[in-house]
Amino acid sequence: MAFTSASFIVLTIASVLLYYIVPKKAQWCILLLASAAFYMAGSVKAFAWVILVSGMTWVTGLILGRYNAIKPADKAQKAQIQHKKKQIAIICAVCCFGLLYAMKYWNFTLELLPSALGNHIPRWDFVVPLGLSFFIFQSMSYVIDVYRGKYAPERNPLRYGLFVSFFPQMVQGPISRFDQLAPQLTAERKLCWDDLQIGIQLALWGYFKKIVIADRAAVLVNNVIMENCPYGGAVIALGILFYCIQLYCDFSGGIDITRGVARMFGIDMTLNFRRPLFSTSLTDYWRRWHITLGAWMRDYVFYPLAFSKPFGKLGKWARKHFKGMMGKICATSTATFIVYLIIGIWHGANFRYIAFGLWNGILITASLLMERRFLSWKEKLHINDKSTGWRIFMTVRTFGLVFIGRYFTRAPRLKTVFTLLGTTVLHPHFSEFTSVVPTLGLGISDFIIIFVGILIVHGVEFFEERGTDVQAWLNERPALMQLTVLTVSLVVLLLFGIFRAGYISSEFIYKQF
Structure with missing residues (x-):
């Protein structure tokens, strides 16, 4: 769903209307549904990769959070905990960046190999998801920050999934940080005309430059x-x-x-x-x-x-x-x-x-x-x-x-x-x-x-x-x-x-x- 398409405009207007109509506790659910609709309009199969990366990094964050909560009795236990955390974070990073490599660079790598070898190695023919590198980088920043103890992990998988897949940022970023964006996504808000006015002005300015x-x-x-x-x-x-x-x-x-x-x-x-x-x-x-x-x-x-x-x-x-x-x-x-x-x-x-x-x-x-x-x-x-x-x-x-x-x-x-x-x-x-x-x-x-x-x-x-x-x-x-x-x-x-x-x-x- 392109930003310049009529369907995106309709999705945005409908989402804004519903966002301020539903009970405030359910507002973030409208954002999640809009994000899912935006992504699935392009490719339902590709959306599965978003769910996979979200699920993998969310679980990793929970595991790291449990280790962060342990109070080590001595330096030896502290070093052991740190070693386990590092192993978990590395495994997650290898999986996420491995997926990025497989989808964007695997076939390119095969072309560099001698034909006698490259022709016998299977190629990656899956559709590359929209904003793949953006949501992987964003998810991994969350994992690394939890690993460093910067903040506690998000326990609600849907709220975390909204952070990863918030639809306006999926095309070209920005690559947001969890502590900056996630609290805003789940905050309860009243209708603010200033927000609507500034938002419409920014969007029109962007459309002018683009179109x-x-x-x-x-x-x-x-x-x-x-x-x-x-x-x-x-x-x-x-x-x-x-x-x-x-x-x-x-x-x-x-x-x-x-x-x-x-x-x-x-x-x-x-x-x-x-x-x-x-x-x-x-x-x-x-x-x-x-x-x-x-x-x-x-x-x-x-x-x-x-x-x-x-x-x-x-x-x-x-x-x-x-x-x-x-x-x-x-x-x-x-x-x-x-x-x-x-x-x-x-x-x-x-x-x-x-x-x-x-x-x-x-x-x-x-x-x-x-x-x-x-x-x-x-x-x-x-x-x-x-x-x-x-x-x-x-x-x-x-x-x-x-x-x-x-x-x-x-x-x-x-x-x-x-x-x-x-x-x-x-x-x-x-x-x-x-x-x-x-x-x-x-x-x-x-x-x-x-x-x-x-x-x-x-x-x-x-x-x-x-x-x-x-x-x-x-x-x-x-x-x-x-x-x-x-x-x-x-x-x-x-x-x-x-x-x-x-x-x-x-x-x-x-x-x-």
């Missing part, structure tokens, strides 16, 4: 970025630029819809997207883009790696053999590199995603190693790093690095990535630009709409970056102005989006991850 901008930009992208692309480098660069626009509005728009729908139920979802185009470094960019995935990797991959015994030994060895900054940050830089490599692999079973992880991992690791030298250069050149000019330079530089990285995430395979990059640099063919662009599926009006739409999006983000809460400012205006903005938004969405000639709604890009 009016992203889906329109996708037309040009699909006509340019392909295997055996016949165009010169200038047109290819335009295609990647429009892909950047598409991805930016597709992902941030989807997150806004998620937060908007959840807010209609009075639920405040974790922020997952914070104006990444205002970033001044690649590290800053990824801290703002898919925030909850980065936070998950930080808490459950980077810290355990960086503070593990093997990495402690690596740090001691590096400080002994390397002088200066290299020796001090070798271990943490290695852990950082591994995290970005994993993030690349997380995107999918394809060498281009591995290369994407390497691209970001190498650049960010290199920036850590070169940080002191960069600071020295700035001091010698008397650069004021707080000046507007320097911030603009750093922002443009960061976008350039991100722009190159988008070749990896959009091209169909790794060989095509390097072909497109090579053509962009070596064979720009600017002369064909004006004759080719009008044939790529977009008219002059479409380019104008995309341009104006981007100006609106980044105008709003500019004020938010400077500390203005645009939505709060709007809600403080007179009711007539608010109604006018809402009406204009709906008209724009309908005329320039849903009802435009030849409009075909596309799936959210992050759905495939």
Whole structure:
């Protein structure tokens, strides 16, 4: 069930109405039923995997909770309990991530094996469930947090199942934490007009970015970025630029819809997207883009790696053999590199995603190693790093690095990535630009709409970056102005989006991850 479909709108409206009509103690049951309906509308068989993962992690949480409740008599018993807890958590992790590997990466692994061997190993032909990596990561964060004793396990399997399968977040996140989301899902609420108003505004803003901008930009992208692309480098660069626009509005728009729908139920979802185009470094960019995935990797991959015994030994060895900054940050830089490599692999079973992880991992690791030298250069050149000019330079530089990285995430395979990059640099063919662009599926009006739409999006983000809460400012205006903005938004969405000639709604890009 796509967010842009009429069935999703109907499901959301019906769920909101029922949520505030039924007795407050039963409100969370409406959310559970809506989540089950949302998922089963896509695939009943796939929903079975959600139930399996939910059941497995819920039981694991209960077992870990029992061990947490034991008060050890001495250090020996404490160590024994800790060892058993670790074994249980590892078994659960192997099962969950093993399922993720089997569904997303097993067939890819077989393709890497010699045909004499790979052809004799069974392939995984099951349908990959919607949001597989999202609900597995979310479930495992719960297990790890219970293992660490951060909170007590949830004893009600249905309430826990709602946490795993809450329908607005299933398509592309955010990856929520149990202690942040679960209490909100089961809270008893009265109808709050402010929640409905903010929720509708957020959802409309998300639909504007997705339907009016992203889906329109996708037309040009699909006509340019392909295997055996016949165009010169200038047109290819335009295609990647429009892909950047598409991805930016597709992902941030989807997150806004998620937060908007959840807010209609009075639920405040974790922020997952914070104006990444205002970033001044690649590290800053990824801290703002898919925030909850980065936070998950930080808490459950980077810290355990960086503070593990093997990495402690690596740090001691590096400080002994390397002088200066290299020796001090070798271990943490290695852990950082591994995290970005994993993030690349997380995107999918394809060498281009591995290369994407390497691209970001190498650049960010290199920036850590070169940080002191960069600071020295700035001091010698008397650069004021707080000046507007320097911030603009750093922002443009960061976008350039991100722009190159988008070749990896959009091209169909790794060989095509390097072909497109090579053509962009070596064979720009600017002369064909004006004759080719009008044939790529977009008219002059479409380019104008995309341009104006981007100006609106980044105008709003500019004020938010400077500390203005645009939505709060709007809600403080007179009711007539608010109604006018809402009406204009709906008209724009309908005329320039849903009802435009030849409009075909596309799936959210992050759905495939």
